[in-house]
Amino acid sequence: MGLNDSSPGAMRNGRGLTDQWAESVVVRPRTTERHITVHKRLVLGFALSIITLIIVTAVAVALSLRFDDCGGRDRSGGRGETGSRGSGGSGRLNGSRGERTGERGDEEVVQPWKNSRLPGSVRPRHYDLRLAVYMDNFTFSGEVSVELECVNATRFIVLHADRLEVRRPQPNRPGGGVMRIHRHFPYPANQMYVVVLHRELKPMRVYRLNVSFDAAIEDELLGFFRSSYTLQRERRYLAVTQFSPIHARKAFPCFDEPIYKATFSLSLRHDQQYTSLSNMPVESGSPADEDGWVTNRFARTPRMSTYYLAWAVCNFTYRETQTSGGVTIRLYARPDAIASGAGDYALHITKRLLGFYEDYFKVQYSLPKLDLLAVPKHPYAAMENWGLSVFQEQKILLDAEVSSSSYQMELTMVVVHEICHQWFGDLVTPVWWEDVWLKEGFAHFFEYVGTDFLFPKWNMEKQRFLTDVLHEVMLLDGLSSSHPISQEVEQATDIDRVFDWIAYKKGAALIRMLANVMGQTLFQKGLNDYLLSHMYSNAARDDLWSKLTQAMHSEGRDIDIGEMMDRWTLQMGYPVVTISKNQSEQLPTRYITVTQEHFLTIGAETRIFENLQWQVPLTVAVGNASTVSTESLLWINNRTETHKVGQMDDSTWLLGNINQTGYFRVNYDLQNWKLLIQQLHSNPQIISVGNRAGLIDDAFNLARAGYLPQGIPLQLIGYLPEETSFLPWHAASRALYQLDKLLDRTDDYRLFSDYVLKQVASRYHQMGWPTNGPGTDGNILKASYQTEELQRELIMLACSFGNKQCHRQAVAYISDWISSNKNRIPPNIRDIVYCTGVSLMDEDVWEFIWMKFHSTSAVSEKKILLEALTCSDNTFLLNRLLNLSLSSDLVPEQDVIDVIIHVGRNPQGRNLAWKYFRDKWDILNARYGEALFMNSKLIGGVTEFLNTERELNELKEFIQSSGVGAGPALPRALEIVEGNVRWHRLHRRHFYQWLRKPPSSTFG
Ligand SMILES: [Zn+2]
Secondary structure (H helix, E strand, C coil): CECCCCCCCECCCCCCECCCCCCCCCCCCCCHHHHHHHHHHHHHHHHHHHHHHHHHHHHHHHHCCCEEECCCCCCCCCCCCCCCCCCCCCEEECCCCCHHHHHHHHHHHHCHHHCCCCCCCEEEEEEEEEEEEECCCCEEEEEEEEEEEECCCEEEEEEECCCCEEEEEEEECCCCCECCEEEEEEEHHHCEEEEEEEEEECCCCEEEEEEEEEEECECCCCEEEEEEEEECCEEEEEEEEECCCCCHHHCCCECCCCCCCEEEEEEEEEECCCEEEECCCEEEECCCCCCCEEEEEECCCCCECHHHCCEEEECCEEEEEECCCCCEEEEEECHHHHHHCCCHHHHHHHHHHHHHHHHHHCCCCCCCEEEEEEECCCCCCEECCCCEEEEEHHHCCCCCCCCCHHHHHHHHHHHHHHHHHCCECCCEEECCHHHCHHHHHHHHHHHHHHHHHHCHHHCCCCCHHHHHHHHHHHHHHCCCCCCCCCCCCCCHHHHHHHCCHHHHHHHHHHHHHHHHHHCHHHHHHHHHHHHHHHCCEEECHHHHHHHHHHHHHHCCCCCCHHHHHHHHHCCCCCEEEEEEECCCCCCCCCEEEEEEEECCCCCCCCCCCCCCCCCEEEEEEEECCCCECCCEEEEECCCEEEEECCCCCCCCEEEECHHHCCCCEEEECHHHHHHHHHHHHHCHHHCCHHHHHHHHHHHHHHHHCCCCCCHHHHHHHHHHHHCCCHHHHHHHHHHHHHHHHHHCCCCCHHHHHHHHHHHHHHHHHHHCCCCCCCCCCCCCCCCCHHHHHHHHHHHHHHHHHCCHHHHHHHHHHHHHHHHHCCCCCCHHHHHHHHHHHHHHCCHHHHHHHHHHHHHCCCHHHHHHHHHHHCCCCCHHHHHHHHHHHHHCCCCCHHHHHHHHHHHHHCCCCHHHHHHHHHHCHHHHHHHHCCCHHHHHHHHHHHHCCCCCHHHHHHHHHHHHHHCCCCCCHHHHHHHHHHHHHHHHHHCHHHHHHHHHCCCCCCCC
């Protein structure tokens, strides 16, 4: 599943920032109140059991029937499932007579539907699902016939159903005879439906459960839902599914947990003016009946989890292509988008990607076809349903004439991600949601590997991965409110939260570290073995570790991957590794001391996680002015260790975490930092581009947390005028915007912005502005991406921090656009120009952009026009925009949150956004509270700038008055704001002191 990840480097009144904080899973602390409730329940449950036991015993004795201890019968069947937690050992009647007497007993005692997980006594093998879809009144009715295998004897069939009108459940015996039902009822608290039988189902036998149901085609973006688009002024509707993670139960009664894989046969009946699609190709379609209805019957799927089942009813058109292996790939979209060729790019790369993954994993794509469906509205960037992946239009349709390179890159990566899931996710599915990173981490990692296959020159995995994944997630995971990547999750309502950036980005970073430790060949060998062993089934992290360990052993490398990785997946956070040259007299100079401790991004008053330790694969190289040694790998398992490295003297420096393949920070003794900085100033190329970016990111973050003097990162970026590569500039600008948020309302702000502009000026003037118009070299496919991106980064820095020439250029572009009504602004820098223009020019420009926002139909253009509107200095206009966004349908619903966040990024709009957010919290929470990701993004977005004691108190008050329903976002916001306040108290003075009086020479 692809999360909406607003493109890195989004512009805010010149201040480019990324949306950082996705929702995270933190198990809520058990409060005293909860303990009491649990305790009461236990006492009550115990009393009930005793009473029941007495009654049952009496009745049983009276009837002279045999007792059977079967309290454990409804316990777990399939692996990985939690069993029913009903009181074990209580008596239950098991005779052919007297059932009516006994059932009250076991129902009350066992009650498997009270458990948040399915009991596992029966497993589905096959679903025969028939649906009639009424697009005229947005309802559907269905019949499902589930083939069930009994695992443990039981009288209960418990499955999921939510918002369904269930009619006539009918269980059948293996031979086909009807089974009598004692009672059946929904249990909404756990979104379950329960059928209680008169007689037990017997293990190893196969039964059939038929259920009819009716439901609405939802207006919300989950389950089976509808959306619309306009074609030639006519509104057209479509209906499509989004079942991940727990919404299949909203479309048909099913065993809606990933472990219950089954095969599916689907048939869809609908008006002939629509087309229908599903995971598999149509096997047989009926001609229209007299009412103009058709029925499409789709071929039987392979074994798969319920949340990957998908269907759509729409009147889209398509273009198609075929792989050499005979797989048909079609891209379905609005007829006008298909006609304009907007889907061709995605179709083209998908074809190449199927080949790439088949070669890499050495496992064929499993289905005969793959459809990509571009829908106008979707809760996620995309969803990897097997054979029918669904995308938001703006994540798959490309108008090359007006799209920026970052838009194209984002789109490419979303496609690469979803195609990877056809293996990691669809074919091999994580056992349970706690290990969702097993699919999301892989898909995110392969975004970079797969994009490198498509465009080798982009060098994504070695470069862009560092800033966009590693640096990004280390900020988040360095908070004490972070959580382990594998995290227990039981309640259905908690499941959405596992799809956070820890799962995606930390998952990807850990996989990349592992791939580098193992080496490409063994890593691939291990993955191949893992996929083959678990295809059409489920796997847990230990299954992966054992296959990777086997691969290592096969080459005589004695590493226990599971033992190593458990430290990284079961513990939150990551270490800072400090390398210092040996100071002791006893040992020769080629020895170094290495220590590790848990790193906290924004420092802490007290260290509360001192016991955390990791198995760190630390690569180290030794260098001097002209050469650098090859790296050596040191395993750091203890808090402090001494290791031997190459020959060293006073002028050699040490460099750790070569090419930043490891998921940790590296610190050095001050003398070594100075040597490294000297090296960067004199000849940066000796150090790899990845490490140059890594040194910048580590230095800023170490200083922020109080590990380093504030002057060190500032000194370090003094080398940037010599820097010709994009990545270190990108790392620097990300770090500088972090500081900018802290400083932009301080009296000495000019000291900071002038220092930044001084570093930027020469390279900015040298690179200049793109001269091309739209549709020529602005196209990422034709241009050198690294050069384009560097140019963009420099323009963004220059305009944001107040370079006059940059401002003049932006204003000239806007004036030209207004006077000529021709937009000659290169697509790649449009966001910067629009925003700068709106912030510097008068109200007419704002109105002009507002008008363009309404008139354009290109999705990427619409988004940056809307964001530009938030760049105004005029609080009246900002207020108007906020009100229009929330209370009218002028702004698409999913963009409202971005408007508020972007107003908050504007220093002139900060107070306004913060106040607006608090005033409208009830409305916002009601509208976005369900989509935790949105809510969390909003909370992070409007609070991350707060940094005064007064604002901290306002935040605390807000949390107290309304802190429900926001999950971990509010505690995280509080930690960040407290850290901001602390930085001002402890470090701001030193920071400005250094800027006021930087050393005359590099190290004066
Ligand atoms: Zn995904």
